[in-house]
Amino acid sequence: MNASVRRIVELVFQDVELTDEVRALREEVMNNCQERYEDQRAQGRDEDEAIDAVVESLRGMEEVLAAYPRAQAGAKEPEEPEEPEEAEEAEEETQAELRFDLEGVSHLRVSLRHEDVQLVAGEADVAVVRLMGGGMEARRQGDALVVRSREDAAERGGLGWLSRLFGGPGGCKARVELPADAGICAFAGTQSGDVSVQGLSLRELEVQTVSGDVNLTAGCTRARIKTGSGDINAKMNADEASFQTMSGDMRMEGACDGIETTTVSGDIRVWGMFQRAALSSVSGDAALEADARIKKVFAKSVSGDVRIRLNGVRGVCARLKTLSGDARCRLPESGDAAVRVDAQTVSGDITVE
Numbered sequence: 517m518n519a520s521v522r523r524i525v526e527l528v529f530q531d532v533e534l535t536d537e538v539r540a541l542r543e544e545v546m547n548n549c550q551e552r553y554e555d556q557r558a559q560g561r562d563e564d565e566a567i568d569a570v571v572e573s574l575r576g577m578e579e580v581l582a583a584y585p586r587a588q589a590g591a592k593e594p595e596e597p598e599e600p601e602e603a604e605e606a607e608e609e610t611q612a613e614l615r616f617d618l619e620g621v622s623h624l625r626v627s628l629r630h631e632d633v634q635l636v637a638g639e640a641d642v643a644v645v646r647l648m649g650g651g652m653e654a655r656r657q658g659d660a661l662v663v664r665s666r667e668d669a670a671e672r673g674g675l676g677w678l679s680r681l682f683g684g685p686g687g688c689k690a691r692v693e694l695p696a697d698a699g700i701c702a703f704a705g706t707q708s709g710d711v712s713v714q715g716l717s718l719r720e721l722e723v724q725t726v727s728g729d730v731n732l733t734a735g736c737t738r739a740r741i742k743t744g745s746g747d748i749n750a751k752m753n754a755d756e757a758s759f760q761t762m763s764g765d766m767r768m769e770g771a772c773d774g775i776e777t778t779t780v781s782g783d784i785r786v787w788g789m790f791q792r793a794a795l796s797s798v799s800g801d802a803a804l805e806a807d808a809r810i811k812k813v814f815a816k817s818v819s820g821d822v823r824i825r826l827n828g829v830r831g832v833c834a835r836l837k838t839l840s841g842d843a844r845c846r847l848p849e850s851g852d853a854a855v856r857v858d859a860q861t862v863s864g865d866i867t868v869e
Contacts, residue, residue, distance in 0.1 A: 520567055521549050528577055533585040549573065564629070568707065571630070614654050616643040616661055621700060623660040624692065628652065628706040631665070631688040632728070635704060637715035638693025649688020663690050710746070729764070747782070765800075777802075783820070795822075801864070813857045821864040824857060832857050834868055841865040 525546045532538055549570045556566035618641070626633050631649055638644055643661055645654040654663045689709070694700075694716060701720040704711045710728040713721065718736040725743045732741070732750040739757040741748055748759050752770040758777075759766055765782040768775065771789040778796045786793060787805035794814040795802040801820040804813060808828035815822045826832065826847065833853040836843040837860045845857075846869040859866045 517546075517550055518553055520563075521553050521570055522546065524567075524570060524574070525549055528574060529581070531587055532581050533587045535584070538584055545574075545577070571708075612647045614645045614647070615640075616645065616654075616656055618643055618661075618695070618698070618700075620659055621656070621661050624663075624694070624698075624700055624702040625660055626663040626690055626692065626702075626704045626706075627665070628663070628690060628709060629665045630708045631690055631706060632709040633704045633706050633711045634689060634691040635702060635713045635716060636691065636693055637696035640693065641695055644693040646691040646693075648691065652688075652690055654690075661692075663692060810855055812855070813859070815857075815859045815866075817861045817864050819863045820861065822859045822861050822866045824859065824866075824868045826855065826857075826868070829855050831855070832868065835859070836866045836868065837861075838866055839863065844868070 705724040721736045721739045729746040735753040742760045747764040750768045760778045774792040776794045783800040784802040797817045803823045805825040831848040831853040832855045834857045843866040
């Protein structure tokens with residue numbers, strides 16, 4: 517039996533009264549999780565990826581266990597008398613506050629497994645790192661401030677797994693407070709946690725998450741935002757910005773010289789001041805609203821609708837293409853117009869106004 521799998525299942529059941537029925541259920545879940553872990557490893561995935569699959573399989577257990585009586589305070593299982601002590605040790609390390617002088621620091625890198633990431637503007641002229649949950653560490657490495665999951669966190673288990681499964685305001689997270697005009701390059705990555713960046717002016721910003729949502733209110737020279745199934749909501753000023761998600765929806769408001777958005781099945785809505793805008797979706801809808809500063813628009817969808825609204829634009833050079841949908845341009849068209857619009861869809865409608 518893998519120690520991490522056992523610890524995760526024990527944490528899931530730790531607040532439930534261990535009746536005979538619950539013990540049987542726990543044993544069944546334990547065996548299923550172990551089989552899933554072994555199956556993932558047999559497919560060539562590393563230990564972290566196998567543990568991820570186990571944790572994902574436990575989503576929804578909160579609703580199942582809610583039907584059973586809660587364990588009484590101080591109760592413990594006879595065959596594991598030391599478990600409360602281990603839980604107490606985990607609780608002791610769930611909060612830490614660290615301060616770092618930013619002189620000579622040009623990069624911030626936050627790389628976590630399943631915890632949330634918050635980068636916010638603080639009042640101090642130093643970086644204040646608050647780690648809320650076990651299994652994380654922060655340190656200075658050369659010109660970089662690094663916040664990461666400890667290498668031994670998966671083996672040690674801890675409250676972070678419960679946060680990922682059940683969520684809630686008590687979830688584990690890393691919060692980094694920086695001067696509002698820090699002007700550094702920042703990377704924030706987490707597998708299933710959410711990422712929030714608020715009130716900061718950065719040189720570059722890169723965000724990656726597999727299933728978490730991304731919320732941004734920031735300014736930077738260049739931004740690259742990527743998520744698998746999470747939604748992206750951004751208010752941003754940047755020279756260049758790219759946003760990518762597989763199935764999440766995307767909402768972006770702000771000012772960029774160039775913006776690029778890509779999603780497979782999510783919807784895209786972008787509005788603000790841009791010179792160049794590119795929107796691409798397979799099955800989702802794509803909508804752009806821009807002012808007269810716009811020079812070039814490219815929008816593409818397979819089955820979704822494309823809607824482009826250009827405020828203050830008197831004429832466009834439009835190339836609209838759809839196989840089975842309707843294509844309408846309600847602005848005057850001219851081959852030498854300063855604004856060029858290229859919109860394509862297979863079965864969706866296209867509207868330029």
